[in-house]
Amino acid sequence: MTRAEKPILDVVNLVTSFPIKGGILKRKVGEVQAVSKVSFKIYQGETLGLVGESGCGKSTVARTIVGLEKSESGHIYFNGLDLTKLSNRRMRKVRKDIQFIFQDPFASLHPKMTVKELIQEPWEVHPEVVDRSDWDKEVMRLMEMVGLNPASRYNYAHQFSGGQCQRICIARALALRPKLIICDEAVSALDVSIQAQILNLLQDLQKELGLAYLFISHDLSVVRHICDRICVMYLGKIVEFGDRDQIFHSPSHPYTQALLSAVPVPEPWNIVERKEFILEGDIPSPANPPSGCRFRTRCWKAQEICKLEDPPLNEQEEGHASACHFAEADKGVIPKFKETVK
Amino acid sequence: MGVDQVLDRRQPNTIEPLLEVRDLSVAFRSKTGNVTVVKDVNFSLQPSETLAILGESGSGKSTVALALMGLLPKPNGRISGGSIYFQGKDLVRLGESERRKLRGSQMSMIFQDPLSALNPVYTVGYQIGEVLRIHRRMSRDKIKNAVIELMEQVHIPDARKRYNNYPHQFSGGMQQRIMIAMALALEPKVLIADEPTTALDVTVQAQIMYLLKELQKTKKMGLILISHDLGVVANHADRIAVMYAGHMVETGKVEDVFRNPAHPYTVGLMESLPTLHKHSTRLSPIKGSPPNILTPPKGCAFHPRCPIAKDRCKDDTPLLNKVAEGRDSACHFYEEVLDND
Numbered sequence: 001m002t003r004a005e006k007p008i009l010d011v012v013n014l015v016t017s018f019p020i021k022g023g024i025l026k027r028k029v030g031e032v033q034a035v036s037k038v039s040f041k042i043y044q045g046e047t048l049g050l051v052g053e054s055g056c057g058k059s060t061v062a063r064t065i066v067g068l069e070k071s072e073s074g075h076i077y078f079n080g081l082d083l084t085k086l087s088n089r090r091m092r093k094v095r096k097d098i099q100f101i102f103q104d105p106f107a108s109l110h111p112k113m114t115v116k117e118l119i120q121e122p123w124e125v126h127p128e129v130v131d132r133s134d135w136d137k138e139v140m141r142l143m144e145m146v147g148l149n150p151a152s153r154y155n156y157a158h159q160f161s162g163g164q165c166q167r168i169c170i171a172r173a174l175a176l177r178p179k180l181i182i183c184d185e186a187v188s189a190l191d192v193s194i195q196a197q198i199l200n201l202l203q204d205l206q207k208e209l210g211l212a213y214l215f216i217s218h219d220l221s222v223v224r225h226i227c228d229r230i231c232v233m234y235l236g237k238i239v240e241f242g243d244r245d246q247i248f249h250s251p252s253h254p255y256t257q258a259l260l261s262a263v264p265v266p267e268p269w270n271i272v273e274r275k276e277f278i279l280e281g282d283i284p285s286p287a288n289p290p291s292g293c294r295f296r297t298r299c300w301k302a303q304e305i306c307k308l309e310d311p312p313l314n315e316q317e318e319g320h321a322s323a324c325h326f327a328e329a330d331k332g333v334i335p336k337f338k339e340t341v342k
Numbered sequence: 343m344g345v346d347q348v349l350d351r352r353q354p355n356t357i358e359p360l361l362e363v364r365d366l367s368v369a370f371r372s373k374t375g376n377v378t379v380v381k382d383v384n385f386s387l388q389p390s391e392t393l394a395i396l397g398e399s400g401s402g403k404s405t406v407a408l409a410l411m412g413l414l415p416k417p418n419g420r421i422s423g424g425s426i427y428f429q430g431k432d433l434v435r436l437g438e439s440e441r442r443k444l445r446g447s448q449m450s451m452i453f454q455d456p457l458s459a460l461n462p463v464y465t466v467g468y469q470i471g472e473v474l475r476i477h478r479r480m481s482r483d484k485i486k487n488a489v490i491e492l493m494e495q496v497h498i499p500d501a502r503k504r505y506n507n508y509p510h511q512f513s514g515g516m517q518q519r520i521m522i523a524m525a526l527a528l529e530p531k532v533l534i535a536d537e538p539t540t541a542l543d544v545t546v547q548a549q550i551m552y553l554l555k556e557l558q559k560t561k562k563m564g565l566i567l568i569s570h571d572l573g574v575v576a577n578h579a580d581r582i583a584v585m586y587a588g589h590m591v592e593t594g595k596v597e598d599v600f601r602n603p604a605h606p607y608t609v610g611l612m613e614s615l616p617t618l619h620k621h622s623t624r625l626s627p628i629k630g631s632p633p634n635i636l637t638p639p640k641g642c643a644f645h646p647r648c649p650i651a652k653d654r655c656k657d658d659t660p661l662l663n664k665v666a667e668g669r670d671s672a673c674h675f676y677e678e679v680l681d682n683d
Binding site: 164224260267 | 617
């Protein structure tokens with residue numbers, strides 16, 4: 001892959017925590033480290049996937065990047081600018097380059113605004129982007145771009161289906177001509193046939209506009225389809241990262257292996273061989289994470305050292321790192337299929 | 343479809359089905375008049391069998407489940423035609439008090455979101471025991487012991503200690519286990535699971551599906567698994583019924599249907615799906631979006647989105663017809679679909 005020299009987004013040792021309040025006075029009695037020393041880079045035109053189970057901190061990472069949560073320490077460099085050090089006023093300027101698409105398209109669209117009002121609203125905040133006299137034309141252009149009929153621009157969100165609403169959200173995200181779009185479970189609420197349409201649209205837009213995506217999802221098949229590189233998170237930490245083939249062909253962290261082996265594939269009868277790891281128990285509370293390696297309580301490889309030492313993210317091959325004392329690539333978790341006639 | 347045809351198809355089956363649904367239709371009253379959301383649905387369920395009802399949101403799959411359980415929202419929802427035979431009785435014609443006796447004891451249901459299905463102000467022990475208190479007159483001690491045993495059966499660790507916990511003190515996976523314990527308390531013959539793992543993470547999904555399978559085997563239950571997830575269906579069902587816009591468009595053994603689908607909608611679903619094991623650069627989705635249930639298209643409901651639709655599909659509604667042994671498809675041109683593969 002050819003890569004731009006400098007990453008568009010460079011997150012370094014990011015920590016975000018939430019206070020736990022208790023007692024009558026609601027004083028802080030503890031804290032939850034939702035994101036714990038997370039680092040990654042995103043380059044222009046590429047899609048970085050952030051995967052993990054609910055509560056692993058993937059959405060908090062995204063929210064911290066755009067300033068919806070305050071970081072405790074670490075740096076977020078966007079085009080060389082450290083976002084954690086910016087004043088609110090300057091942050092607002094930068095934020096136009098980073099847009100967000102959320103999971104539930106109905107909840108993200110105001111029910112009393114027409115599609116046109118929804119799409120042009122960002123220009124009220126950033127009037128320099130599009131001349132007021134061109135608003136109508138630009139709204140129509142954006143709607144066409146995302147596959148909506150521009151004639152329906154005076155309709156309300158409830159008059160559209162879920163997939164169409166997600167297209168409206170995408171059009172609105174594109175309105176400010178961003179460089180990075182954060183898709184937080186952007187296709188998870190959609191039906192399979194609609195999900196495929198939206199995934200294709202996201203890929204087309206990326207090619208056309210050179211966008212970078214931070215794609216957050218729990219659906220590994222979708223992630224495999226759309227992402228160039230992938231970070232796997234567990235309890236606030238990145239446990240493995242690598243490019244698509246490294247993660248899917250030779251995952252080396254036990255958690256990644258378990259996650260991949262748990263995905264039900266639609267043609268089980270064609271499988272010749274597949275390793276299965278069924279994890280025991282649930283994800284521990286992030287308020288009280290296990291000592292040492294955070295995954296050790298559910299890990300089948302766990303030994304004494306895992307309790308004592310938190311394994312660092314060690315690069316095993318170029319661009320592929322794993323935070324496990326016993327990291328070992330396993331090619332068996334993705335099912336091998338019979339040669340089918342199909 | 344006529345009753346004769348249905349009976350015809352049943353004949354090779356020597357085992358009496360546990361549940362048999364014939365020409366079931368469900369209508370809802372709305373401001374604009376009656377809307378039929380499920381139309382002439384036929385299927386049967388054998389003991390120990392898992393039948394998956396696959397469909398996208400709005401296809402009517404959950405409505406079928408609610409109709410089977412007699413839980414359609416009153417007064418707007420009602421069964422507008424057809425019958426549901428269970429143990430020789432037609433449930434559609436049964437009075438509410440008799441339905442209530444069956445519900446929970448003979449037929450049970452698990453819902454998608456366990457947290458909203460559990461009452462937050464009662465302990466889980468109390469809630470699991472409720473069904474025992476109502477259907478079986480047991481002493482308090484006996485109920486408690488039975489509940490703890492049930493909690494152990496669904497692998498809730500420290501069952502005795504957790505008996506007095508409230509739902510919010512459990513994780514999503516554990517809450518779903520509680521729902522399962524509740525549904526299985528009286529060893530029902532039929533269990534309906536409506537998207538039982540959709541709200542859960544993949545690793546927990548695997549645990550719950552294995553648990554359901556294990557319990558089904560020991561209790562010889564018939565399971566109706568309602569899902570939109572092709573992967574879950576392929577791995578856990580014996581037979582499958584695909585629904586689209588209130589119609590059943592294809593039924594058959596899971597493997598047969600997935601290997602060689604006989605309806606263009608099923609084909610479209612499979613091609614829309616990104617796969618885990620190989621990387622495809624582009625997906626081929628079904629064009630358009632599902633029809634509005636208030637204004638369904640004439641003829642075949644799928645024809646506006648269908649790649650092989652012809653003039654006939656615009657006004658002639660295809661019926662579910664036998665296309666091969668144990669397989670039905672509601673497509674005029676199923677041969678084309680089958681051949682294409």
